[in-house]
Amino acid sequence: MASFVSRLHQAIRTKKTAALVGLDPRWEQLPVRIRRAAEEMYDDPAAAKAAAFEEFCVRLIDVVAPLVPAIKPQAAFFEELGPDGSVALARVIRYGRAQGLIVICDAKRGDIGSTAEAYAKAYLAGEDPQAAPYAADALTVNPYLGEDTLQPFVELCQKREAGIYVLVRTSNPGAATFQNHQNKEGQTLYEQVAETVEKLALQAGFDGNYGSIGAVVGATYPRELKDLREKMPHVPLLIPGYGAQGGNAADVAAAFDSAGLGAIVNSSRAINFAFRSLAYAESFGEKQWEAAAEAATRAMIADLAANTPAGQLMVDSKEA
Numbered sequence: 087m088a089s090f091v092s093r094l095h096q097a098i099r100t101k102k103t104a105a106l107v108g109l110d111p112r113w114e115q116l117p118v119r120i121r122r123a124a125e126e127m128y129d130d131p132a133a134a135k136a137a138a139f140e141e142f143c144v145r146l147i148d149v150v151a152p153l154v155p156a157i158k159p160q161a162a163f164f165e166e167l168g169p170d171g172s173v174a175l176a177r178v179i180r181y182g183r184a185q186g187l188i189v190i191c192d193a194k195r196g197d198i199g200s201t202a203e204a205y206a207k208a209y210l211a212g213e214d215p216q217a218a219p220y221a222a223d224a225l226t227v228n229p230y231l232g233e234d235t236l237q238p239f240v241e242l243c244q245k246r247e248a249g250i251y252v253l254v255r256t257s258n259p260g261a262a263t264f265q266n267h268q269n270k271e272g273q274t275l276y277e278q279v280a281e282t283v284e285k286l287a288l289q290a291g292f293d294g295n296y297g298s299i300g301a302v303v304g305a306t307y308p309r310e311l312k313d314l315r316e317k318m319p320h321v322p323l324l325i326p327g328y329g330a331q332g333g334n335a336a337d338v339a340a341a342f343d344s345a346g347l348g349a350i351v352n353s354s355r356a357i358n359f360a361f362r363s364l365a366y367a368e369s370f371g372e373k374q375w376e377a378a379a380e381a382a383t384r385a386m387i388a389d390l391a392a393n394t395p396a397g398q399l400m401v402d403s404k405e406a
């Protein structure tokens with residue numbers, strides 16, 4: 087049996103990068119050919135969109151599977167479509183795992199303990215893809231309801247060798263509204279959540295310095311990111327906000343230890359829809375959307391290697 091974090095580390099070492107590709111299928115931005123083919127096949131708009139999302143994600147997975155250790159499907163885009171979307175999400179997760187990728191489902195679940203247990207059972211397959219209908223290795227979790235509501239997730243992480251990433255300091259512009267609220271001692275809410283997550287990290291599946299209970303910390307707040315890395319030395323970080331939201335490699339460098347571990351950095355739109363961006367649209371037309379996605383993924387990998395300690399993963403493997 088291998089813990090979530092040891093499987094993640096193995097994948098990071100194999101691919102020699104901590105780049106994480108988010109799968110955020112947005113209907114209006116999908117290649118027109120994929121949309122038209124699905125619309126011709128299905129009369130029902132939700133069925134057509136779900137089929138298009140699945141095709142787009144499967145093809146994107148084929149592009150990135152040789153390059154990166156992990157993918158992060160965003161559940162919201164699938165759920166928006168209703169039952170057809172949920173089926174597509176489950177199938178995309180399974181396809182990603184079958185291609186050898188670590189799959190982190192970004193569904194930001196959380197509820198009172200007994201209900202949280204049901205969420206955990208739904209999403210946390212952990213090591214055995216047959217163990218849950220949405221067979222993810224790990225899930226993003228919302229801690230707003232309190233520490234007791236994280237416990238069912240932690241227990242299932244222990245049982246199934248799964249992982250969670252708890253929202254600590256998110257990447258959005260309004261993150262401070264609640265997360266920076268201070269208690270009487272001057273400690274912010276996000277620092278209190280971080281303290282809890284650090285404690286929980288010691289309870290599930292270790293590899294090296296890190297447990298299988300992780301934290302989401304945005305690339306868009308580099309000062310807070312550096313501080314949180316110090317406050318949560320045993321917590322693997324999932325860092326969104328790189329790319330489309332303006333975060334860069336320098337912003338995330340402090341998240342990594344000297345071996346290049348400790349964090350994975352997500353980019354979704356900038357890779358999914360690279361063919362629409364200024365950087366790639368001229369070289370790759372819409373028909374070559376996969377080549378554009380590959381070029382954007384390779385550029386991100388090179389950027390992280392050159393400008394963060396994650397570059398150490400490359401150096402070590404050359405020496406080995």
Ligand SMILES: O=c1ccn([C@@H]2O[C@H](COP(=O)(O)O)[C@@H](O)[C@H]2O)c(=O)[nH]1
Pocket residue numbers: 108110160192255256257258302303304326327328329330331352353354355356
């Ligand atoms: O703090 C957070 C938590 C989650 N996200 C999600 O990550 C991706 C980011 O997409 P980009 O296109 O790379 O901006 C998206 O699914 C968000 O819902 C986040 O951005 N920030």
